[in-house]
Amino acid sequence: MDATTDKDPLVQEQIYNALCYLGESEPEEILNSCDEYLRQHDKLAYPHRVIILKAMETVVKNNIALLDKSTAKEVIRDWQQAASDVLVAVGQRFINKVMEEVLTKFQPGILPHYFVMQTFANLSVSNGELAACRPCVRLLLRAGRSRGSGVRFGRCSSRCTGPALQRG
Numbered sequence: 001m002d003a004t005t006d007k008d009p010l011v012q013e014q015i016y017n018a019l020c021y022l023g024e025s026e027p028e029e030i031l032n033s034c035d036e037y038l039r040q041h042d043k044l045a046y047p048h049r050v051i052i053l054k055a056m057e058t059v060v061k062n063n064i065a066l067l068d069k070s071t072a073k074e075v076i077r078d079w080q081q082a083a084s085d086v087l088v089a090v091g092q093r094f095i096n097k098v099m100e101e102v103l104t105k106f107q108p109g110i111l112p113h114y115f116v117m118q119t120f121a122n123l124s125v126s127n128g129e130l131a132a133c134r135p136c137v138r139l140l141l142r143a144g145r146s147r148g149s150g151v152r153f154g155r156c157s158s159r160c161t162g163p164a165l166q167r168g
Contacts, residue, residue, distance in 0.1 A: 012048075019034065019059070020055055023062070024063070027063035028068060030055075031060070035056075035078060049082070057079075081115070084115050088119060102119055102123065
């Protein structure tokens with residue numbers, strides 16, 4: 001998987017195709033290997049991380065019936081976090097476009113998914129746009145009153161002076 005850092009798009013495509021091909025015969029093994037690789041290389045540049053994430057997505061989509069429930073649950077949580085982190089990193093340069101996309105996930109009367117809220121808050125904090133967090137905080141206040149929402153206030157993170165999001 002180290003070859004994903006190669007700048008040649010053909011090499012990157014070959015890595016993606018190889019992971020997908022291997023994932024057809026051993027989906028859980030490939031998913032676990034990709035997961036372990038990404039954990040060990042947490043400083044891997046996002047374009048290279050995306051190649052592995054896309055391969056994982058393809059393996060999951062093509063083999064969903066074969067996956068063990070525990071693997072699926074772990075993969076979903078870990079990769080929602082990874083996807084959120086990718087959006088925050090892209091938002092460092094293209095904040096308006098990323099914020100625009102994230103805001104489309106806020107629907108009137110519907111509590112957004114935890115990772116949508118977390119991504120929105122992290123985008124705001126990482127770009128010094130704390131004022132943009134106000135709608136998020138108002139929504140959190142309402143969510144705190146609703147039972148079973150899966151979202152609650154937590155203590156402040158080291159990067160933020162406001163409320164942090166935590167899974168409830």
